Amino acid sequence: MKTQIERAARFEEAVKTLSPKIRAMLMAVPTEIRARTQEIRLRTNSPLSINTGKETYFIQNKNMLFKTPLMGVDCLSREDIEECFLGLCEYSVYSHQEDIKNGFITIKGGHRAGICGTAVTAEGKVVGVRNVSSINLRIARQINGAAEAICKEVFFNGLSGLLIAGAPSSGKTTILRDMARQLSGGCLGEPLRVAVVDERGELAGVYRGSSANNLGYCCDILNGYPKSEGIMQAVRSLSPDVILCDEIGSKEDIEAIEMGVNSGVSFIASIHAASLKELARKIQIKRLLETGAFPKIVLLGGRDNPGEINKILTEGDGDAQSLWFSLNSGGNNFDGSGGAA
Amino acid sequence: MLHKLSSRVRFIETMQWVLAEVKADIRYQATPMAELLCKLCRKGTPPELIIRCEEACSKGTPFPEAWSTAVKAYAKPCGANAADSEQLLIWGKSLGTTDIEGQMSCCELYEAQLRTSLQAARENREKKSRMCMTLGVSAGLALVLVIL
Numbered sequence: 001m002k003t004q005i006e007r008a009a010r011f012e013e014a015v016k017t018l019s020p021k022i023r024a025m026l027m028a029v030p031t032e033i034r035a036r037t038q039e040i041r042l043r044t045n046s047p048l049s050i051n052t053g054k055e056t057y058f059i060q061n062k063n064m065l066f067k068t069p070l071m072g073v074d075c076l077s078r079e080d081i082e083e084c085f086l087g088l089c090e091y092s093v094y095s096h097q098e099d100i101k102n103g104f105i106t107i108k109g110g111h112r113a114g115i116c117g118t119a120v121t122a123e124g125k126v127v128g129v130r131n132v133s134s135i136n137l138r139i140a141r142q143i144n145g146a147a148e149a150i151c152k153e154v155f156f157n158g159l160s161g162l163l164i165a166g167a168p169s170s171g172k173t174t175i176l177r178d179m180a181r182q183l184s185g186g187c188l189g190e191p192l193r194v195a196v197v198d199e200r201g202e203l204a205g206v207y208r209g210s211s212a213n214n215l216g217y218c219c220d221i222l223n224g225y226p227k228s229e230g231i232m233q234a235v236r237s238l239s240p241d242v243i244l245c246d247e248i249g250s251k252e253d254i255e256a257i258e259m260g261v262n263s264g265v266s267f268i269a270s271i272h273a274a275s276l277k278e279l280a281r282k283i284q285i286k287r288l289l290e291t292g293a294f295p296k297i298v299l300l301g302g303r304d305n306p307g308e309i310n311k312i313l314t315e316g317d318g319d320a321q322s323l324w325f326s327l328n329s330g331g332n333n334f335d336g337s338g339g340a341a
Numbered sequence: 342m343l344h345k346l347s348s349r350v351r352f353i354e355t356m357q358w359v360l361a362e363v364k365a366d367i368r369y370q371a372t373p374m375a376e377l378l379c380k381l382c383r384k385g386t387p388p389e390l391i392i393r394c395e396e397a398c399s400k401g402t403p404f405p406e407a408w409s410t411a412v413k414a415y416a417k418p419c420g421a422n423a424a425d426s427e428q429l430l431i432w433g434k435s436l437g438t439t440d441i442e443g444q445m446s447c448c449e450l451y452e453a454q455l456r457t458s459l460q461a462a463r464e465n466r467e468k469k470s471r472m473c474m475t476l477g478v479s480a481g482l483a484l485v486l487v488i489l
Contacts (some may be wrong), residue, residue, distance in 0.1 A: 016401075091404035091437040092373035111367050128440060 012149030028063035094285035110205025166300030167274035171307035184216030228252035346418035390415035408433035
């Protein structure tokens, strides 16, 4: 019951930034569904909808919930979307312009709004977005204990590098957030010095300098830093035991991780991959594993079972060897059965 | 009347300070509007309308609504005339709606308007104060002549 109230409160916190009209529609949703909501979808000329991970509900006809949308009823206008967009930006588009270029805005509490519209480009690069036509507001959740199972299974021998792979909405960020809290709180004995490189502001949810989420007492948060720069900054000046970051993968990230490993720092990071097969197909994964930063890989269950461990790969195990074999032969023949295909 | 003219000049001068602070903050720190107003109130003594707008924003009122309400209710008592209020409303409508470059353009436009308004307000004050002085002296002389 307490968890449900807490989750519903997170929902309320996220919708506070939307326009009064949309907020009223969302606040009419029953508490039980509000607590389960993972995403709020706003699209021009479409009804407002919420997604719980398993079901999608359309809010129409005097704030009633429908599993199938009613044609042409209570559709959102361009003005509705525009007002919500400005609200999400705290009526200060300029203070989010870098985020907007990347297609998202992080708001108070670490909730993230993905935005979609017409790209404004200059010299082949996206420099802004105009005519915002849809918004996907993802509710950030802090679930204390979400990383407990992984910590027990993976760190039974002490701290080691860990790569968490999973599909979108599989709970990667929630697990990383709780892992930071647990490690800096001393779940492995002594509290560890944890540095969180929070490029998108999702892990800590820093707002006006203070963190909305509890990441423990021994945690330093590098908020808004590009991952590679944040990692280097942490290694240079914070002497961390472990660095956590979300969604790694660029060439710069890998170089920074390599430097960190050489300085004796452990890394815990997440990467998008719904299966080992998908992971094996990623071009950057080979180089990432070659850094030696990730002797263990955890594959999460899909969006239907967020936070659930699907598979743990440890360096030298059958599946890990199979993954390595596959990577060395171009990433196209991974069968995930524990032997090389 | 002279008091009114002087308070308009003071209002425009204070708005020039507000504008300079807003411009510098947006360019170098990109602070969101509500927080920026809060900073302004801590830093100096902005016109009443800025203080009221900041109070409304801190209570959760969206910035555009807070700004237009504050301008409509407090611009005149602060010394602004109808044209000044109109300029404030237009400036407020553009605040926060674009990227830094766009904000700078809006601020520069308002800056130019304020410069012109300030010059006109000062000239008006000088002209009216001379006129009042002349009227006073003439009235005094007329009174002396009547008494004699």
